Amino acid sequence: MKRIYFDYAASTPVDPAVTAAMRPYFSKIFGNPSALHRFGQEASAAVFKARLGIAKSLGADYREIIFTGSATEANNLALRGAVKSFVYSQATAFRNQNIFAPAAKISSPSARWSRLSSGTKPSVSAGCSSKQSAFVQNFLQPKIIVSTIEHESILETCRDLEKDGIEVVYIPVSKDGIVDLKKIKTALDERTVLVSIMHANNEIGAIQPISAIAEVISNWKLVNRKKIPIFSCQLPVTSYPLFHTDAAQSFQYLDCRPENLGVDLMTLSAHKIYGPKGIGVLYARNWQMVNSDSGIKSQRTNYQLPITNYISPIITGSGQEFGLRSGTDNVPYIVGFAKAVELISNSRELENKRVGKLRDYFWRGFKKINSKIAVNGSMKERLPNNLNIYFPGNRAQELLIKLDLAGIAASLGAACSSRVSKTSYVLRAMGFSLDRASSSLRFSLGRQTAKRDIDYTIATLIKFLKIRR
Template sequence: MKTKTDKKIYLDYAGTTPVDKEVLREMLPYFNKKFGNASSIHSFGQEAIAAIDKAREKIAKLFNCDFSEIIFTGSATESNNLMIKGLVKSQISNLKSQKFHIISTKTEHESVLEPLKELERAGHKVTYLPVDKDGLIKISDLEKNIKDNTILISIIYANNEIGTIQPIKEIGKLLEKINKKRQENGLSKIYFHTDTVQALNYLECRPDWLKVDLLTFSGHKIYGPKGIGGLYVRKGTPLSAIISGGSQEFGLRSGTENVPYIAGMAKAVELAFKNREKHSKYILDLRNKLWKNIIKYNKDIKLNGSFGSRLPNNLNMRFAGLSNETLIIALDQAGIAVSAGSACSSRALAASHVLKAIGLTSKQMKESIRITLGKNTTKEEIKRAAEIINKTVKQFIN
């Protein structure tokens, strides 16, 4: 017999995902059977370090990079902090300079924006590129904002709120040319970072293909465990640790390694690469059906962001005259889980900096909700979700 919980429809996959059965199976032995500390020299420790090495090698092979270029962290937030603060810390020492310039965008995740604000308070300069109504930057804006003391460009691959996909590969190609000229002129290299947390399930994320030096990824957005993240660091990229201790992770991230979570994330990355095309096509079809069924009965609904350059699982839309908080609560009571935007700031119900950046008013921001599908979403759920959403909106609007 089905319970009320069984009937709930989860449409917040950009917030987090359930752990895949294969991922869980990979993790379980390292909780109570193969539980050694990877820093111990006895057989239990050797078993643990072997599991970490296997996971690192698996991800490195998928990313087509060197084993030593994969660093495990506690989250994507930590990876982004390490990338920004670690690079600046290293370059202050290497270049004998105290003030640098960084380029990013107005629609980055908070785990990039907040460290950048810290650097600004310390006297460094940050340029936040504007975006158009679709959430896209102009590469020409990026190029004209580069300065002699620019050391880093950090641009999210796919936005966590509106799903907009930035032209990362094109930017990478441009930077290759710019860095070649800078080298000829005796200027330091500009390092290029992208956050692929939302993109990894759906887009090509090999660092060499994207032409990036640093790349952030996470476990819990790809059907892996929470509390584990990763950072690709191209060989030769200057990076200093921001956590001191036992010098694990090639000296870049001290702390006892979380073996089950590392093993789980590696399996999740493997499955993401393996199933990307199949899942993307399936989810895109469901998302478009949901959108058509909703817009059919809600003519005034507006899509936030680009429809074309967008992740296949994402819909961010606004219902004029209807509070998103009211709608989210009503939908939850009706058995559908959606969100107002980033899970990292939803508790505070803060206005979305992403929606503000694409030109929405404060009122329009408070009328917007995010729906994100996943590989476990079914056709039946999408049909039922559309019916419930349309019925709920009609109750409040009419």
């Protein structure tokens, strides 16, 4: 039986060259990269080389590359780490000013924003000065802005943060799956810690206008810089709101250089680009290039850098990854990630054209089956390997099983959600009916996809689709 794979958006096979690059680090160069002896130094050198390679592909500094255990962890570090640092920065500002009497102290930063979420302000002792009152009244409750179609590692993290009193604003999308820039602009205020909008959606392949969003945020900073509350002179006011994008799906196909996108934080995943599972990256702009006494100027940006780090670790321990992600570095997987990045950087343009032509050929084949078949999302602002197809009158789960029995792998949507058979929240957020969301399948192409695979799939679908002519 044929075996045809149309689920490259869920995961990709490890490239043989990646496997070969990783192999020595399982048994030959196996030392702990934190160790001082030669075995450790060899492993550490491999990590450093990999970090340099990934940084070069992004036009970044090697110290801006933070290795994590997955893209999900990188997303968590971006969101939770930014909120944690924002709250701690405020606590530091209060402490450094020494404005509170003992009775005014609150047990923890968590308690501070929990009180704010219930509509109360920290209290101060009788006889407080006007400066003390201003500090208290201007204590900022953290706020995050995300779209309604983000990956679940973003949305579920936001829902968890909401339980702790963090405000989250969910920006709607159009029928094409594109975020509303005007609503992002309206949602921005002095409490906004971070805006997180994915570069390209994992279900429908919709490419978001990241550079335009970055411009909206940058313009807001310029206009509102003087409106920051009194105590914010102690905070990295020129960094907030931070801008994060999840580029796990887009990195293989699009220009993801942070300087071009205008982002502060960016998530990458190895297993989406023919690398190993279990390794991710968080790009964090200039976070470590900070003078603890005064702000410094970046050589690559025009705005002043923060006087405190703008993300804090969520996994603590021995302080690996510049103190942002503790845990022994996974040397083989880090090496594999870097090799995968090298390979896609060398083949991106040609592969984009090849896969794009196959995708369009696939779409024409669907239309030949029946004109009622429709694509979900825009065919223009879309990753070249993605098709999300609506089959009216057919249950997607039934189609998926029939295709699988014929040796064809497709997907209901996000791989992380498919096993529980949930209706696509992405399609529902785009305004499509429950019936349409329940009758749609994702086909994502990759390096091994050939024209004959598409022909076989179309011929197979013709046999059992209820809408065939």
